[in-house]
Amino acid sequence: MLFYPGRYDGQSLRLFGKVKRANYYRAFKLVPESERPMQIKNLFDHDIARPINGMVKADQLDDDLVWQELDEFVITRELDQHFRKFVGWYLEGVDQKAGSPAGKMGVWISGFFDSGKSHFLKVLSYLLRNRTHTHASQDRAVEFFRAKVPDAMFFADVQRAVADAAVVLFNIDSKADHRTGRDLILRVFLKVLNELQGYSGDRPHIAHMERHFQSRGKLSAFHDAYKRISGTDWLAERDAYQFNRDEVVQALSETLGQSKPAAEKWIDGAEENFSPTVESFCKWVTEYLDSKGPHHRLVFLVDEVGQFIGVDSHLMLNLQTITEELGTICRRRAWVVVTSRRTWTRSWAT
Incomplete structure:
Protein backbone atom coordinates (compact mmCIF):
# COMPACT_ATOMS: atom_id res chain seq x y z
CA MET A 1 0.00 0.00 0.00
CA PRO A 51 17.16 17.50 18.97
CA ILE A 52 18.51 13.96 18.61
CA ASN A 53 21.87 12.94 20.00
CA GLY A 54 23.79 11.59 17.03
CA MET A 55 26.55 10.00 19.13
CA VAL A 56 25.86 8.01 22.29
CA LYS A 57 28.34 8.78 25.07
CA ALA A 58 28.67 6.86 28.30
CA ASP A 59 29.01 9.94 30.49
CA GLN A 60 26.00 11.86 29.11
CA LEU A 61 23.32 11.29 31.73
CA ASP A 62 21.05 14.34 31.54
CA ASP A 63 17.49 13.54 32.62
CA ASP A 64 15.92 14.52 29.29
CA LEU A 65 18.53 12.60 27.31
CA VAL A 66 18.15 9.45 29.39
CA TRP A 67 14.39 9.59 28.99
CA GLN A 68 14.68 10.00 25.23
CA GLU A 69 17.17 7.14 24.90
CA LEU A 70 14.91 4.82 26.87
CA ASP A 71 11.68 5.94 25.23
CA GLU A 72 12.92 5.76 21.64
CA PHE A 73 15.10 2.67 21.91
CA VAL A 74 13.93 0.06 19.40
CA ILE A 75 14.49 -3.62 20.09
CA THR A 76 15.06 -5.17 16.69
CA ARG A 77 14.93 -8.89 16.05
CA GLU A 78 18.71 -9.12 16.44
CA LEU A 79 18.77 -7.04 19.62
CA ASP A 80 15.99 -9.20 21.04
CA GLN A 81 18.25 -12.23 20.66
CA HIS A 82 21.16 -10.46 22.36
CA PHE A 83 18.98 -9.29 25.25
CA ARG A 84 17.65 -12.82 25.73
CA LYS A 85 21.17 -14.27 25.81
CA PHE A 86 22.41 -11.75 28.35
CA VAL A 87 19.36 -11.97 30.61
CA GLY A 88 19.55 -15.77 30.48
CA TRP A 89 23.22 -15.80 31.52
CA TYR A 90 22.63 -13.12 34.14
CA LEU A 91 19.75 -15.00 35.75
CA GLU A 92 21.89 -18.13 35.91
CA GLY A 93 24.16 -16.13 38.21
CA VAL A 94 21.20 -14.78 40.20
CA ASP A 95 19.84 -18.29 40.74
CA GLN A 96 23.24 -19.83 41.41
CA LYS A 97 23.58 -21.39 44.83
CA ALA A 98 26.44 -20.63 47.17
CA GLY A 99 29.46 -22.80 46.49
CA SER A 100 28.58 -23.41 42.84
CA PRO A 101 31.47 -23.24 40.37
CA ALA A 102 32.16 -19.96 38.60
CA GLY A 103 30.42 -19.50 35.27
CA LYS A 104 29.86 -16.98 32.54
CA MET A 105 30.13 -13.40 33.79
CA GLY A 106 32.11 -11.69 31.04
CA VAL A 107 30.51 -10.29 27.87
CA TRP A 108 32.35 -8.95 24.81
CA ILE A 109 30.14 -6.78 22.55
CA SER A 110 31.72 -6.45 19.12
CA GLY A 111 30.50 -4.52 16.09
CA PHE A 112 31.50 -2.16 13.33
CA PHE A 113 31.62 1.62 13.73
CA ASP A 114 28.18 3.15 14.38
CA SER A 115 26.54 -0.27 14.72
CA GLY A 116 24.98 0.59 18.09
CA LYS A 117 27.41 -1.05 20.53
CA SER A 118 27.61 1.92 22.89
CA HIS A 119 23.86 2.49 22.66
CA PHE A 120 23.16 -1.13 23.57
CA LEU A 121 25.63 -0.95 26.46
CA LYS A 122 24.15 2.28 27.78
CA VAL A 123 20.56 1.06 27.61
CA LEU A 124 21.68 -2.12 29.35
CA SER A 125 23.09 0.04 32.14
CA TYR A 126 19.77 1.88 32.49
CA LEU A 127 17.93 -1.41 32.63
CA LEU A 128 20.16 -3.08 35.24
CA ARG A 129 20.30 0.06 37.37
CA ASN A 130 16.51 0.46 37.04
CA ARG A 131 16.28 3.94 38.46
CA THR A 132 13.19 6.13 38.35
CA HIS A 133 13.35 8.68 35.52
CA THR A 134 11.25 11.82 35.31
CA HIS A 135 10.07 13.66 32.22
CA ALA A 136 6.39 14.03 31.42
CA SER A 137 5.81 11.34 34.04
CA GLN A 138 7.82 9.07 36.32
CA ASP A 139 8.81 5.57 35.30
CA ARG A 140 11.45 3.06 36.24
CA ALA A 141 13.71 2.01 33.40
CA VAL A 142 12.23 -1.48 33.18
CA GLU A 143 8.77 -0.04 32.50
CA PHE A 144 9.98 1.39 29.19
CA PHE A 145 10.52 -2.19 28.04
CA ARG A 146 7.02 -3.42 28.82
CA ALA A 147 5.75 -2.33 25.41
CA LYS A 148 9.04 -3.14 23.67
CA VAL A 149 9.06 -6.78 24.81
CA PRO A 150 5.83 -8.51 23.71
CA ASP A 151 6.88 -11.83 25.25
CA ALA A 152 5.40 -11.74 28.78
CA MET A 153 7.62 -14.57 30.03
CA PHE A 154 10.77 -12.83 28.85
CA PHE A 155 9.65 -9.51 30.34
CA ALA A 156 9.15 -11.30 33.67
CA ASP A 157 12.75 -12.51 33.41
CA VAL A 158 13.88 -8.94 32.71
CA GLN A 159 12.04 -7.71 35.81
CA ARG A 160 13.72 -10.39 37.90
CA ALA A 161 17.16 -9.56 36.49
CA VAL A 162 17.03 -5.90 37.56
CA ALA A 163 16.31 -6.63 41.21
CA ASP A 164 19.50 -5.64 43.06
CA ALA A 165 22.60 -4.39 41.25
CA ALA A 166 25.11 -1.56 41.23
CA VAL A 167 26.12 -0.52 37.73
CA VAL A 168 29.30 1.29 36.74
CA LEU A 169 29.23 2.59 33.14
CA PHE A 170 32.30 4.36 31.79
CA ASN A 171 34.45 5.00 28.75
CA ILE A 172 37.77 3.45 29.65
CA ASP A 173 39.89 6.07 27.90
CA SER A 174 38.23 8.91 29.82
CA LYS A 175 39.04 7.20 33.14
CA ALA A 176 42.63 6.20 32.38
CA ASP A 177 45.52 8.40 33.50
CA HIS A 178 48.64 9.30 31.52
CA ARG A 179 50.74 6.51 32.97
CA THR A 180 51.46 3.30 31.11
CA GLY A 181 52.12 -0.23 32.28
CA ARG A 182 50.76 -3.73 32.26
CA ASP A 183 48.33 -2.94 35.08
CA LEU A 184 46.74 0.09 33.39
CA ILE A 185 43.31 -1.53 33.08
CA LEU A 186 43.48 -2.71 36.69
CA ARG A 187 44.07 0.88 37.81
CA VAL A 188 41.01 2.02 35.86
CA PHE A 189 38.81 -0.69 37.38
CA LEU A 190 40.08 0.18 40.85
CA LYS A 191 39.38 3.86 40.21
CA VAL A 192 35.73 3.31 39.32
CA LEU A 193 35.29 0.95 42.28
CA ASN A 194 36.71 3.58 44.63
CA GLU A 195 34.42 6.24 43.16
CA LEU A 196 31.43 3.93 43.57
CA GLN A 197 32.23 3.49 47.26
CA GLY A 198 32.80 7.20 47.83
CA TYR A 199 36.57 6.94 48.14
CA SER A 200 39.14 8.99 46.26
CA GLY A 201 39.21 8.10 42.58
CA ASP A 202 42.34 9.99 41.55
CA ARG A 203 44.45 8.91 44.53
CA PRO A 204 44.23 5.13 44.97
CA HIS A 205 46.57 5.13 47.98
CA ILE A 206 44.30 7.66 49.71
CA ALA A 207 41.30 5.50 48.81
CA HIS A 208 43.16 2.59 50.39
CA MET A 209 43.53 4.62 53.60
CA GLU A 210 39.83 5.49 53.53
CA ARG A 211 38.93 1.84 52.97
CA HIS A 212 41.03 0.90 56.00
CA PHE A 213 39.27 3.54 58.11
CA GLN A 214 35.90 2.26 56.90
CA SER A 215 36.76 -1.34 57.79
CA ARG A 216 37.56 -0.23 61.33
CA GLY A 217 34.51 2.00 61.60
CA LYS A 218 36.60 5.16 61.91
CA LEU A 219 36.11 6.94 58.59
CA SER A 220 33.60 9.44 60.00
CA ALA A 221 35.91 10.06 62.96
CA PHE A 222 38.76 10.86 60.57
CA HIS A 223 36.52 13.28 58.62
CA ASP A 224 35.56 15.04 61.84
CA ALA A 225 39.15 15.23 63.07
CA TYR A 226 40.42 16.64 59.79
CA LYS A 227 37.68 19.28 59.65
CA ARG A 228 38.34 20.33 63.23
CA ILE A 229 42.09 20.59 62.62
CA SER A 230 42.10 22.17 59.15
CA GLY A 231 38.75 23.93 59.06
CA THR A 232 37.97 22.37 55.67
CA ASP A 233 36.07 19.31 54.49
CA TRP A 234 38.13 16.20 53.77
CA LEU A 235 36.19 15.24 50.63
CA ALA A 236 36.94 18.63 49.10
CA GLU A 237 40.65 18.54 49.95
CA ARG A 238 41.72 14.89 49.72
CA ASP A 239 42.99 14.97 46.12
CA ALA A 240 45.34 17.81 47.08
CA TYR A 241 46.27 16.38 50.46
CA GLN A 242 49.97 17.19 49.98
CA PHE A 243 49.22 20.87 50.54
CA ASN A 244 47.73 20.02 53.95
CA ARG A 245 50.15 17.28 54.90
CA ASP A 246 50.54 18.36 58.53
CA GLU A 247 46.78 18.45 59.09
CA VAL A 248 46.37 15.01 57.50
CA VAL A 249 49.15 13.60 59.68
CA GLN A 250 47.58 15.00 62.84
CA ALA A 251 44.09 13.73 61.94
CA LEU A 252 45.52 10.31 61.05
CA SER A 253 47.46 10.15 64.31
CA GLU A 254 44.41 11.06 66.40
CA THR A 255 42.04 8.70 64.60
CA LEU A 256 44.23 5.60 64.78
CA GLY A 257 45.99 6.44 68.02
CA GLN A 258 49.39 6.33 66.33
CA SER A 259 52.40 8.45 67.08
CA LYS A 260 52.95 11.45 64.85
CA PRO A 261 56.23 10.07 63.38
CA ALA A 262 54.45 6.83 62.44
CA ALA A 263 51.65 8.75 60.74
CA GLU A 264 54.19 10.92 58.89
CA LYS A 265 56.06 7.84 57.68
CA TRP A 266 52.86 6.29 56.33
CA ILE A 267 51.71 9.45 54.55
CA ASP A 268 55.11 10.11 52.97
CA GLY A 269 55.43 6.57 51.62
CA ALA A 270 51.79 5.78 50.91
CA GLU A 271 51.81 6.42 47.17
CA GLU A 272 55.08 4.66 46.50
CA ASN A 273 54.29 1.64 48.66
CA PHE A 274 50.75 1.08 47.38
CA SER A 275 50.84 -1.66 44.75
CA PRO A 276 47.44 -3.25 44.11
CA THR A 277 47.09 -6.63 42.44
CA VAL A 278 44.20 -8.20 40.58
CA GLU A 279 43.68 -10.50 43.55
CA SER A 280 43.48 -7.64 46.04
CA PHE A 281 41.09 -5.75 43.73
CA CYS A 282 38.77 -8.76 43.57
CA LYS A 283 38.97 -9.05 47.36
CA TRP A 284 37.80 -5.43 47.70
CA VAL A 285 34.97 -6.08 45.23
CA THR A 286 33.89 -9.06 47.32
CA GLU A 287 33.97 -6.99 50.51
CA TYR A 288 31.80 -4.36 48.83
CA LEU A 289 29.30 -6.98 47.63
CA ASP A 290 29.15 -8.63 51.06
CA SER A 291 28.45 -5.26 52.67
CA LYS A 292 25.39 -4.87 50.43
CA GLY A 293 23.88 -8.29 51.05
CA PRO A 294 24.10 -11.79 49.55
CA HIS A 295 22.00 -10.99 46.47
CA HIS A 296 23.69 -7.75 45.46
CA ARG A 297 25.60 -7.63 42.18
CA LEU A 298 28.14 -5.29 40.62
CA VAL A 299 28.28 -4.81 36.85
CA PHE A 300 31.20 -3.07 35.14
CA LEU A 301 30.08 -1.76 31.73
CA VAL A 302 33.16 -0.59 29.85
CA ASP A 303 32.91 1.23 26.53
CA GLU A 304 35.59 1.25 23.79
CA VAL A 305 37.87 -1.37 25.33
CA GLY A 306 38.96 -2.70 21.94
CA GLN A 307 40.32 0.65 20.78
CA PHE A 308 41.97 1.27 24.14
CA ILE A 309 43.81 -2.05 24.12
CA GLY A 310 44.70 -1.96 20.43
CA VAL A 311 47.39 -4.56 19.78
CA ASP A 312 48.84 -4.47 23.30
CA SER A 313 48.72 -8.09 24.44
CA HIS A 314 49.67 -7.11 27.99
CA LEU A 315 46.54 -4.99 28.37
CA MET A 316 44.40 -7.77 26.92
CA LEU A 317 45.91 -10.20 29.41
CA ASN A 318 45.27 -7.73 32.23
CA LEU A 319 41.58 -7.48 31.26
CA GLN A 320 41.32 -11.25 30.91
CA THR A 321 42.88 -11.83 34.33
CA ILE A 322 40.56 -9.31 35.99
CA THR A 323 37.51 -10.97 34.46
CA GLU A 324 38.63 -14.50 35.33
CA GLU A 325 39.52 -13.60 38.91
CA LEU A 326 36.24 -11.77 39.44
CA GLY A 327 34.43 -14.87 38.21
CA THR A 328 36.41 -17.14 40.51
CA ILE A 329 36.41 -15.02 43.66
CA CYS A 330 33.04 -13.26 43.38
CA ARG A 331 31.08 -16.24 42.01
CA ARG A 332 29.17 -14.39 39.26
CA ARG A 333 28.18 -11.58 41.59
CA ALA A 334 30.49 -9.26 39.64
CA TRP A 335 30.14 -8.89 35.87
CA VAL A 336 32.31 -7.34 33.17
CA VAL A 337 30.68 -6.20 29.91
CA VAL A 338 32.84 -4.44 27.32
CA THR A 339 32.49 -3.10 23.79
CA SER A 340 35.00 -3.35 20.99
CA ARG A 341 35.00 -1.98 17.46
CA ARG A 342 35.47 -4.43 14.64
CA THR A 343 37.49 -3.38 11.61
CA TRP A 344 36.99 -4.20 7.97
CA THR A 345 39.56 -6.59 6.55
CA ARG A 346 40.39 -7.10 2.91
CA SER A 347 41.56 -10.35 1.43
CA TRP A 348 42.84 -11.20 -2.01
CA ALA A 349 42.58 -14.51 -3.80
CA THR A 350 45.94 -16.02 -4.63
Whole structure:
Protein backbone atom coordinates (compact mmCIF):
# COMPACT_ATOMS: atom_id res chain seq x y z
CA MET A 1 0.00 0.00 0.00
CA LEU A 2 1.32 3.42 -0.96
CA PHE A 3 0.34 6.82 0.42
CA TYR A 4 0.53 10.00 -1.63
CA PRO A 5 -0.39 13.55 -0.62
CA GLY A 6 -3.08 15.26 -2.62
CA ARG A 7 -6.40 17.10 -2.62
CA TYR A 8 -9.63 15.12 -2.33
CA ASP A 9 -13.04 16.79 -2.54
CA GLY A 10 -15.07 13.68 -1.83
CA GLN A 11 -15.44 12.71 -5.47
CA SER A 12 -12.13 13.23 -7.22
CA LEU A 13 -8.47 13.37 -6.25
CA ARG A 14 -5.57 15.39 -7.57
CA LEU A 15 -2.25 13.81 -6.57
CA PHE A 16 0.15 16.44 -5.27
CA GLY A 17 -2.61 18.90 -6.18
CA LYS A 18 -1.78 18.54 -9.89
CA VAL A 19 -2.23 15.00 -11.27
CA LYS A 20 -5.86 14.24 -12.15
CA ARG A 21 -7.63 11.11 -10.98
CA ALA A 22 -7.51 8.03 -13.22
CA ASN A 23 -9.49 4.81 -13.12
CA TYR A 24 -6.70 2.57 -11.90
CA TYR A 25 -6.57 3.80 -8.31
CA ARG A 26 -8.97 4.74 -5.57
CA ALA A 27 -8.81 7.54 -3.06
CA PHE A 28 -9.98 7.52 0.55
CA LYS A 29 -10.07 10.43 2.92
CA LEU A 30 -7.74 9.62 5.83
CA VAL A 31 -7.77 13.01 7.53
CA PRO A 32 -11.05 14.58 8.70
CA GLU A 33 -12.05 17.87 7.15
CA SER A 34 -11.58 19.67 10.47
CA GLU A 35 -7.90 18.75 10.62
CA ARG A 36 -6.87 19.93 7.18
CA PRO A 37 -4.50 21.12 5.90
CA MET A 38 -2.50 18.05 6.94
CA GLN A 39 1.29 18.11 7.22
CA ILE A 40 3.49 15.03 7.12
CA LYS A 41 5.16 15.97 10.41
CA ASN A 42 1.80 15.63 12.15
CA LEU A 43 1.69 11.93 11.28
CA PHE A 44 4.43 11.20 13.84
CA ASP A 45 4.03 10.79 17.59
CA HIS A 46 7.18 12.78 18.34
CA ASP A 47 8.28 16.16 17.10
CA ILE A 48 10.51 15.49 14.09
CA ALA A 49 12.38 18.74 14.76
CA ARG A 50 13.42 17.67 18.26
CA PRO A 51 17.16 17.50 18.97
CA ILE A 52 18.51 13.96 18.61
CA ASN A 53 21.87 12.94 20.00
CA GLY A 54 23.79 11.59 17.03
CA MET A 55 26.55 10.00 19.13
CA VAL A 56 25.86 8.01 22.29
CA LYS A 57 28.34 8.78 25.07
CA ALA A 58 28.67 6.86 28.30
CA ASP A 59 29.01 9.94 30.49
CA GLN A 60 26.00 11.86 29.11
CA LEU A 61 23.32 11.29 31.73
CA ASP A 62 21.05 14.34 31.54
CA ASP A 63 17.49 13.54 32.62
CA ASP A 64 15.92 14.52 29.29
CA LEU A 65 18.53 12.60 27.31
CA VAL A 66 18.15 9.45 29.39
CA TRP A 67 14.39 9.59 28.99
CA GLN A 68 14.68 10.00 25.23
CA GLU A 69 17.17 7.14 24.90
CA LEU A 70 14.91 4.82 26.87
CA ASP A 71 11.68 5.94 25.23
CA GLU A 72 12.92 5.76 21.64
CA PHE A 73 15.10 2.67 21.91
CA VAL A 74 13.93 0.06 19.40
CA ILE A 75 14.49 -3.62 20.09
CA THR A 76 15.06 -5.17 16.69
CA ARG A 77 14.93 -8.89 16.05
CA GLU A 78 18.71 -9.12 16.44
CA LEU A 79 18.77 -7.04 19.62
CA ASP A 80 15.99 -9.20 21.04
CA GLN A 81 18.25 -12.23 20.66
CA HIS A 82 21.16 -10.46 22.36
CA PHE A 83 18.98 -9.29 25.25
CA ARG A 84 17.65 -12.82 25.73
CA LYS A 85 21.17 -14.27 25.81
CA PHE A 86 22.41 -11.75 28.35
CA VAL A 87 19.36 -11.97 30.61
CA GLY A 88 19.55 -15.77 30.48
CA TRP A 89 23.22 -15.80 31.52
CA TYR A 90 22.63 -13.12 34.14
CA LEU A 91 19.75 -15.00 35.75
CA GLU A 92 21.89 -18.13 35.91
CA GLY A 93 24.16 -16.13 38.21
CA VAL A 94 21.20 -14.78 40.20
CA ASP A 95 19.84 -18.29 40.74
CA GLN A 96 23.24 -19.83 41.41
CA LYS A 97 23.58 -21.39 44.83
CA ALA A 98 26.44 -20.63 47.17
CA GLY A 99 29.46 -22.80 46.49
CA SER A 100 28.58 -23.41 42.84
CA PRO A 101 31.47 -23.24 40.37
CA ALA A 102 32.16 -19.96 38.60
CA GLY A 103 30.42 -19.50 35.27
CA LYS A 104 29.86 -16.98 32.54
CA MET A 105 30.13 -13.40 33.79
CA GLY A 106 32.11 -11.69 31.04
CA VAL A 107 30.51 -10.29 27.87
CA TRP A 108 32.35 -8.95 24.81
CA ILE A 109 30.14 -6.78 22.55
CA SER A 110 31.72 -6.45 19.12
CA GLY A 111 30.50 -4.52 16.09
CA PHE A 112 31.50 -2.16 13.33
CA PHE A 113 31.62 1.62 13.73
CA ASP A 114 28.18 3.15 14.38
CA SER A 115 26.54 -0.27 14.72
CA GLY A 116 24.98 0.59 18.09
CA LYS A 117 27.41 -1.05 20.53
CA SER A 118 27.61 1.92 22.89
CA HIS A 119 23.86 2.49 22.66
CA PHE A 120 23.16 -1.13 23.57
CA LEU A 121 25.63 -0.95 26.46
CA LYS A 122 24.15 2.28 27.78
CA VAL A 123 20.56 1.06 27.61
CA LEU A 124 21.68 -2.12 29.35
CA SER A 125 23.09 0.04 32.14
CA TYR A 126 19.77 1.88 32.49
CA LEU A 127 17.93 -1.41 32.63
CA LEU A 128 20.16 -3.08 35.24
CA ARG A 129 20.30 0.06 37.37
CA ASN A 130 16.51 0.46 37.04
CA ARG A 131 16.28 3.94 38.46
CA THR A 132 13.19 6.13 38.35
CA HIS A 133 13.35 8.68 35.52
CA THR A 134 11.25 11.82 35.31
CA HIS A 135 10.07 13.66 32.22
CA ALA A 136 6.39 14.03 31.42
CA SER A 137 5.81 11.34 34.04
CA GLN A 138 7.82 9.07 36.32
CA ASP A 139 8.81 5.57 35.30
CA ARG A 140 11.45 3.06 36.24
CA ALA A 141 13.71 2.01 33.40
CA VAL A 142 12.23 -1.48 33.18
CA GLU A 143 8.77 -0.04 32.50
CA PHE A 144 9.98 1.39 29.19
CA PHE A 145 10.52 -2.19 28.04
CA ARG A 146 7.02 -3.42 28.82
CA ALA A 147 5.75 -2.33 25.41
CA LYS A 148 9.04 -3.14 23.67
CA VAL A 149 9.06 -6.78 24.81
CA PRO A 150 5.83 -8.51 23.71
CA ASP A 151 6.88 -11.83 25.25
CA ALA A 152 5.40 -11.74 28.78
CA MET A 153 7.62 -14.57 30.03
CA PHE A 154 10.77 -12.83 28.85
CA PHE A 155 9.65 -9.51 30.34
CA ALA A 156 9.15 -11.30 33.67
CA ASP A 157 12.75 -12.51 33.41
CA VAL A 158 13.88 -8.94 32.71
CA GLN A 159 12.04 -7.71 35.81
CA ARG A 160 13.72 -10.39 37.90
CA ALA A 161 17.16 -9.56 36.49
CA VAL A 162 17.03 -5.90 37.56
CA ALA A 163 16.31 -6.63 41.21
CA ASP A 164 19.50 -5.64 43.06
CA ALA A 165 22.60 -4.39 41.25
CA ALA A 166 25.11 -1.56 41.23
CA VAL A 167 26.12 -0.52 37.73
CA VAL A 168 29.30 1.29 36.74
CA LEU A 169 29.23 2.59 33.14
CA PHE A 170 32.30 4.36 31.79
CA ASN A 171 34.45 5.00 28.75
CA ILE A 172 37.77 3.45 29.65
CA ASP A 173 39.89 6.07 27.90
CA SER A 174 38.23 8.91 29.82
CA LYS A 175 39.04 7.20 33.14
CA ALA A 176 42.63 6.20 32.38
CA ASP A 177 45.52 8.40 33.50
CA HIS A 178 48.64 9.30 31.52
CA ARG A 179 50.74 6.51 32.97
CA THR A 180 51.46 3.30 31.11
CA GLY A 181 52.12 -0.23 32.28
CA ARG A 182 50.76 -3.73 32.26
CA ASP A 183 48.33 -2.94 35.08
CA LEU A 184 46.74 0.09 33.39
CA ILE A 185 43.31 -1.53 33.08
CA LEU A 186 43.48 -2.71 36.69
CA ARG A 187 44.07 0.88 37.81
CA VAL A 188 41.01 2.02 35.86
CA PHE A 189 38.81 -0.69 37.38
CA LEU A 190 40.08 0.18 40.85
CA LYS A 191 39.38 3.86 40.21
CA VAL A 192 35.73 3.31 39.32
CA LEU A 193 35.29 0.95 42.28
CA ASN A 194 36.71 3.58 44.63
CA GLU A 195 34.42 6.24 43.16
CA LEU A 196 31.43 3.93 43.57
CA GLN A 197 32.23 3.49 47.26
CA GLY A 198 32.80 7.20 47.83
CA TYR A 199 36.57 6.94 48.14
CA SER A 200 39.14 8.99 46.26
CA GLY A 201 39.21 8.10 42.58
CA ASP A 202 42.34 9.99 41.55
CA ARG A 203 44.45 8.91 44.53
CA PRO A 204 44.23 5.13 44.97
CA HIS A 205 46.57 5.13 47.98
CA ILE A 206 44.30 7.66 49.71
CA ALA A 207 41.30 5.50 48.81
CA HIS A 208 43.16 2.59 50.39
CA MET A 209 43.53 4.62 53.60
CA GLU A 210 39.83 5.49 53.53
CA ARG A 211 38.93 1.84 52.97
CA HIS A 212 41.03 0.90 56.00
CA PHE A 213 39.27 3.54 58.11
CA GLN A 214 35.90 2.26 56.90
CA SER A 215 36.76 -1.34 57.79
CA ARG A 216 37.56 -0.23 61.33
CA GLY A 217 34.51 2.00 61.60
CA LYS A 218 36.60 5.16 61.91
CA LEU A 219 36.11 6.94 58.59
CA SER A 220 33.60 9.44 60.00
CA ALA A 221 35.91 10.06 62.96
CA PHE A 222 38.76 10.86 60.57
CA HIS A 223 36.52 13.28 58.62
CA ASP A 224 35.56 15.04 61.84
CA ALA A 225 39.15 15.23 63.07
CA TYR A 226 40.42 16.64 59.79
CA LYS A 227 37.68 19.28 59.65
CA ARG A 228 38.34 20.33 63.23
CA ILE A 229 42.09 20.59 62.62
CA SER A 230 42.10 22.17 59.15
CA GLY A 231 38.75 23.93 59.06
CA THR A 232 37.97 22.37 55.67
CA ASP A 233 36.07 19.31 54.49
CA TRP A 234 38.13 16.20 53.77
CA LEU A 235 36.19 15.24 50.63
CA ALA A 236 36.94 18.63 49.10
CA GLU A 237 40.65 18.54 49.95
CA ARG A 238 41.72 14.89 49.72
CA ASP A 239 42.99 14.97 46.12
CA ALA A 240 45.34 17.81 47.08
CA TYR A 241 46.27 16.38 50.46
CA GLN A 242 49.97 17.19 49.98
CA PHE A 243 49.22 20.87 50.54
CA ASN A 244 47.73 20.02 53.95
CA ARG A 245 50.15 17.28 54.90
CA ASP A 246 50.54 18.36 58.53
CA GLU A 247 46.78 18.45 59.09
CA VAL A 248 46.37 15.01 57.50
CA VAL A 249 49.15 13.60 59.68
CA GLN A 250 47.58 15.00 62.84
CA ALA A 251 44.09 13.73 61.94
CA LEU A 252 45.52 10.31 61.05
CA SER A 253 47.46 10.15 64.31
CA GLU A 254 44.41 11.06 66.40
CA THR A 255 42.04 8.70 64.60
CA LEU A 256 44.23 5.60 64.78
CA GLY A 257 45.99 6.44 68.02
CA GLN A 258 49.39 6.33 66.33
CA SER A 259 52.40 8.45 67.08
CA LYS A 260 52.95 11.45 64.85
CA PRO A 261 56.23 10.07 63.38
CA ALA A 262 54.45 6.83 62.44
CA ALA A 263 51.65 8.75 60.74
CA GLU A 264 54.19 10.92 58.89
CA LYS A 265 56.06 7.84 57.68
CA TRP A 266 52.86 6.29 56.33
CA ILE A 267 51.71 9.45 54.55
CA ASP A 268 55.11 10.11 52.97
CA GLY A 269 55.43 6.57 51.62
CA ALA A 270 51.79 5.78 50.91
CA GLU A 271 51.81 6.42 47.17
CA GLU A 272 55.08 4.66 46.50
CA ASN A 273 54.29 1.64 48.66
CA PHE A 274 50.75 1.08 47.38
CA SER A 275 50.84 -1.66 44.75
CA PRO A 276 47.44 -3.25 44.11
CA THR A 277 47.09 -6.63 42.44
CA VAL A 278 44.20 -8.20 40.58
CA GLU A 279 43.68 -10.50 43.55
CA SER A 280 43.48 -7.64 46.04
CA PHE A 281 41.09 -5.75 43.73
CA CYS A 282 38.77 -8.76 43.57
CA LYS A 283 38.97 -9.05 47.36
CA TRP A 284 37.80 -5.43 47.70
CA VAL A 285 34.97 -6.08 45.23
CA THR A 286 33.89 -9.06 47.32
CA GLU A 287 33.97 -6.99 50.51
CA TYR A 288 31.80 -4.36 48.83
CA LEU A 289 29.30 -6.98 47.63
CA ASP A 290 29.15 -8.63 51.06
CA SER A 291 28.45 -5.26 52.67
CA LYS A 292 25.39 -4.87 50.43
CA GLY A 293 23.88 -8.29 51.05
CA PRO A 294 24.10 -11.79 49.55
CA HIS A 295 22.00 -10.99 46.47
CA HIS A 296 23.69 -7.75 45.46
CA ARG A 297 25.60 -7.63 42.18
CA LEU A 298 28.14 -5.29 40.62
CA VAL A 299 28.28 -4.81 36.85
CA PHE A 300 31.20 -3.07 35.14
CA LEU A 301 30.08 -1.76 31.73
CA VAL A 302 33.16 -0.59 29.85
CA ASP A 303 32.91 1.23 26.53
CA GLU A 304 35.59 1.25 23.79
CA VAL A 305 37.87 -1.37 25.33
CA GLY A 306 38.96 -2.70 21.94
CA GLN A 307 40.32 0.65 20.78
CA PHE A 308 41.97 1.27 24.14
CA ILE A 309 43.81 -2.05 24.12
CA GLY A 310 44.70 -1.96 20.43
CA VAL A 311 47.39 -4.56 19.78
CA ASP A 312 48.84 -4.47 23.30
CA SER A 313 48.72 -8.09 24.44
CA HIS A 314 49.67 -7.11 27.99
CA LEU A 315 46.54 -4.99 28.37
CA MET A 316 44.40 -7.77 26.92
CA LEU A 317 45.91 -10.20 29.41
CA ASN A 318 45.27 -7.73 32.23
CA LEU A 319 41.58 -7.48 31.26
CA GLN A 320 41.32 -11.25 30.91
CA THR A 321 42.88 -11.83 34.33
CA ILE A 322 40.56 -9.31 35.99
CA THR A 323 37.51 -10.97 34.46
CA GLU A 324 38.63 -14.50 35.33
CA GLU A 325 39.52 -13.60 38.91
CA LEU A 326 36.24 -11.77 39.44
CA GLY A 327 34.43 -14.87 38.21
CA THR A 328 36.41 -17.14 40.51
CA ILE A 329 36.41 -15.02 43.66
CA CYS A 330 33.04 -13.26 43.38
CA ARG A 331 31.08 -16.24 42.01
CA ARG A 332 29.17 -14.39 39.26
CA ARG A 333 28.18 -11.58 41.59
CA ALA A 334 30.49 -9.26 39.64
CA TRP A 335 30.14 -8.89 35.87
CA VAL A 336 32.31 -7.34 33.17
CA VAL A 337 30.68 -6.20 29.91
CA VAL A 338 32.84 -4.44 27.32
CA THR A 339 32.49 -3.10 23.79
CA SER A 340 35.00 -3.35 20.99
CA ARG A 341 35.00 -1.98 17.46
CA ARG A 342 35.47 -4.43 14.64
CA THR A 343 37.49 -3.38 11.61
CA TRP A 344 36.99 -4.20 7.97
CA THR A 345 39.56 -6.59 6.55
CA ARG A 346 40.39 -7.10 2.91
CA SER A 347 41.56 -10.35 1.43
CA TRP A 348 42.84 -11.20 -2.01
CA ALA A 349 42.58 -14.51 -3.80
CA THR A 350 45.94 -16.02 -4.63
